[in-house]
Amino acid sequence: MLIFLVLAFASWQLFTRAALEQANSAHRINVSGRQRMLTARMGLLAARWSSDPAARSSLRDKLQAMVGLYASSHQALLNGDSQLQIRSPVAPSLRRLYLGQEIDPAAGIDTPVNLDAQVRRYTSDVRSLLERSDKDVSAVERAVGQVLAGAMDSSLPDDLDRMVAAEENHSRQQVASLQIQAWTAAVFAMGLSLLLLERGWSFHWQAAAAAETQTRLEQLNAELEDRVAERTLELREANTALCREVEDRQMAQAMFQDLYEHAPDMYVSVNAETGLVEQANATVEHVLGIPRSQIIGRPMRELYHENSREEAEKVFALFQATGEIKNAELQLRRHDHSPLVVSLSVSAVRDARGAIVRSRSVWRDITEFAQTRSELRRLNAQLEQRVADRVAELKTQAVELATRNHDLDEFAYVASHDLKAPLRGIHSLSLWIEEDSGAALSAESKQNLKKLRDRAVRLERLLDDLLVYSRVGRTGAQVEEIDAAQLITQVWEHLRAPKTFTLQIAGGLPQFKADRRSLEQVLRHLLQNAVKHHHGETGQIEATCVDRGDFLEFSVIDDGPGIEERFHQRIFRMFETLKPRNEVEGSGMGLALARKIVTSVGGQILVESIPGQGARFSFTWPKQSE
Structure with a gap:
């Protein structure tokens, strides 16, 4: 195979070389024919040169085109040109002859002739004449005629024809020789290759067939043994599975029968x-x-x-x-x-x-179910009767409670109006006695009259607090949007606390909906309590509000004297104060009112305090949607 490939490659090289030489010869012949045709056309144009300006201009354009084609064909003879169908340059020997670099006795050229220089000079003379003005028409005609006549008479085309003919003859001889050599080598290579191929393929096919047959037999034997083994295993597994299925079915049937029975x-x-x-x-x-x-x-x-x-x-x-x-x-x-x-x-x-x-x-x-159902029906009837009795009892209690609430409202009205009149009279009489007696009263008497007025004012405030306490939880709530920071600020401003006391409100307090009037009362009592029971001339009070989901947690923190733990529940009772009445002005109802209002809405209130470290009153207030 390797020898066949080498011989085939050599034959291909010889054929390629012969074809290339043959193509060069064809190109040279083609160029020579174009040159002869151009020279004949130029002579024809010179003979038909007309004195008519329009004809002369047209002939001049055609002559310029012919001259350009003439120059291009000679240049293409050396370098090749696709437009003139010259695909490759001429042979080196013809190129050297054309440029006048050597002589060729066989072609009749015994002296070096530079044909390329002659062509260039000839085309240059014609172009220079064509570019001259038309003022002297006769002079131009004569000059063109002389140039064309010189071109016609010169030996340029004949020299070129002789060189092309000699080169063509030489190329044909080389092509013939190369073709004979290539065909001989190709025939020899093909014969040898066919012989080798016939022997090699015969041996290869016999050996391959034998090896393939042996391999196939071994594969078939192995496959048959594997299939027999697999089938045997499958039959064993199928038999085992069938036995197990029969046992399972018998067991399932027995279980089903047992469950059924x-x-x-x-x-x-x-x-x-x-x-x-x-x-x-x-x-x-x-x-x-x-x-x-x-x-x-x-x-x-x-x-x-x-x-x-x-x-x-x-x-x-x-x-x-x-x-x-x-x-x-x-x-x-x-x-x-x-x-x-x-x-x-x-x-x-x-x-x-x-x-x-x-x-x-x-x-x-369902015997037990029926008995239980009968019992439930009996109990249900009893329960319905008890509920009916209880409802009747609750209705009676509701009527009684409404009556008591009405009586309490009447008492609160009497306490807030009828009992206040004598107190106001006592207050006014004490002032009149002090004004009428003037200097006759001693300092102690004046002090006693002042205490009398203070007690009257305190009793009047107590009556007001009792009225408010009695109405907690029985008046309609007015739910509205509340800004916690704004509400605390308004309550503090209404207290008119001393300027030495400052209130600090935590940032980021929430907005919510609630009964503004009730919440405002609780905050007022706690802030007032922090100022009133403070032991110093100055104080710092802090108010916070934290969102706890469904509830809001308010806190009022002071830096007062603090409260002992044993008094943490006592201070929320009615009329309870930790200081004597003559030291603290108040009815003792503030914290009691605050706790009742908070518990009435479902919240809780508590105090955290250590003596000497102030107190923290905290209460929860539910959010309301409307």
Whole structure:
């Protein structure tokens, strides 16, 4: 194979070389013909030179084109040109002759002649004449005629023809020689290659066929052994699986039979046409106390208690019509004729045509359920009676409570109006006595009169607080949008606390909806309490509000004297103060009012304090949607 490839490559090289030489010769002949044709056309144009300006201009343009083509063809002879169909340069020998670099005695050229220089000079002379003005027409005509005549008379075309002919003859001889060599080498290579191929392929096919046959036989033998082994294993596994399936089915059948026979419910099958029992499980025999032999083949209606036989016949008729019964409550008859309350559910077994053949009936013992239901009905009746009695009692209590609330409102009205009049009179009389007596009163008497007025004012404030306390939770709430920071600021400004006390409100307080009037009362009492019970001339009070989901947690923190832990519950009672009445002005109702208002809306209030470290009063307030 390698020898064949080498010989084929050599033959291809020889053929390529011969073809290239043949192409060069064809190109040279083509260029020579174009040059001769151009020279003849130029002579023809010179002979037809006309004195008519338009004809002369047209002939001049054609002459310029011919001269350009003449120059291009000679240049293409050396370098090749695609437009002139010269695909490659001429042979080096012809190029050297054309440029006048050597002589060729065989072509009749015994002296070096530079044809390229002659062509360039000739085309240059013609172009310079054509570019001259038309003022002297006769002079131009004569000059052009001389140039063309010189070109026609010169030996330029003949020299070129001789060189092309000599080169063409030489190329043909080389091509013929190369073709003979190439064909000889190709024929020899092909013969040798065919012989080698025939021998090699014959041996290769025989060896390959034998090896393939042997390999195929070995593969088939291995595959047959594998298939026999796999099939044997499959048969063993199938046999094992079949045995296991038979055992599983027998076991499942035994389990199913056991479940059927000893199920907690009673299973029977009744013929849909005759109404006779065709099958029953052991549970029926055990629960009813009747042997199975006395049940199978017996009309179904005879198994029901006398109280339910009529209802049972209606249920059976409904089954025959619809093929289904769900949770029908009936009574079976035990062997001692006592009733057994059961819940009957039935589904139909149909034949290929869809007709009902027999029933799948389930009896479920609901005796305890029936007893429990009866008991529940009795208890429910009792409960309804007790609820009715309680409702009547609550209505009576509601009437009494409404009466008491009315009496309390009347008392609060009397306390806030009728009892205040004497107090105002006492206050006014003490002022008049002090004004009328003037200097006659001693300092102690004046002090006593002042205490009298203070007690009257305190009692009047106490009456106001009692009125407010009695109305907590009984007045309608007015829910509105509240800004916590703004509300605390307004309450503090209304207190008119001393300027030495400052209030710090935490940032980021929420906005929410709530009863503004009630919340404002609680904050006023706590802030007033922090200022009133402070032990110093100056104080710092802080108010916060934190969102706890459904509730808001408000806190009022002061830097006062603090409260002992044993008084943390006492301070929320009515009329309770930790200082004597003559030291602190107040009714002792502030914290009690605050706690009642907070608890009435579902919140909580507490105090955290250590003596000497101030106190923190915190309460929760529910959010309201409206």
